[in-house]
Amino acid sequence: MRIIRSISLALIFLLLFSSSSKADSIPNKMHLSLQLSPLALIDFYNGSSYRIGSQLVITENIAISADFGGYFKNFNYLKNNKGFYSFVAFKYRLPNSPQSWISLSYSYKQQSFNYHDSFEQDPNTPVVVHVQKYVNCLNLNYETNAILFRKSYINFFAGVGIRFRNVQSLQTKHEFDELKDGGDSQTLYFVLIPGKNTWLNLNAGIRLGFYLF
Known part of the structure; x- marks a missing residue:
């Protein structure tokens, strides 16, 4: 909780400061920037992860950005969490x-x-569900x-x-x-149920960017 409060306060400060800045204050001819994703550190749905990326402005109206990252081992109900994440976007100004x-x-x-739990018919016997996920969006x-x-x-x-x-899980x-414990959780349902599915995907977040040159 202390980490969440610290990140939230920092973001509030940055948003308040940004409201007094003008869009044309970007330095001219800045083409490459470094990008960080702070909210990925407190992702309760997918687990805490670290992500770093960059953006390259190719022409005046065209840019490409990419992010890469991995997961912290234990967060919330996710234990021994590992894997990697990659993202690429083509952008039009x-x-x-x-x-x-x-x-x-x-x-x-x-x-x-x-994921650690037990079944209702035998609540005193621990159950460990190993989950392997592959997701394309x-x-x-x-x-x-x-x-x-x-x-x-x-x-x-947002998109x-x-x-x-x-x-692959249950x-x-x-x-x-x-x-x-998890059988009534709508969040865990989307995380744990096995199978191959095609779903609607909602995407939203923030990144902190730093111009390099």
Whole structure:
């Protein structure tokens, strides 16, 4: 909780400061920036992860960005969590809006972890569910930047797309309903149920960017 409060206070400060900055304060001819994803550290759904990326402005209206990262071993109900995450987006700057973009993104995640619980019919016998996930996502996003200082910014993004999910975990979906602690959790349902599925994907978050040159 202390980490969450610290990150939240830092983001509030950055947002307040950015409101007094002008969009045209970006230095001219800055093409490459480093990007960090602070909210990935407190992702209760997928587990705490570290991500670092970059953005390259190719032409005045075209850019490409990419993120890569991995997972911290234990967070919330995810134990022995490991894997990697990758993301790439092709971006088009909107006319007459220097800080707004439309992007087409692709992300890939490979993740494995252990979930500890028991079944309702035998609550005194511990059960360890090993989960292996492969997830591919395609999204259409709207992005906008808020300038912090002369060479840094916050990137806000949100979008909608499609998620291709392949999960190996329980033997059947019915077993999820029999879990003593997790069986009533809607969040755990999306995390643990096995099978190959195609779902609607909603995408939103922020990145901190730092111009290099």
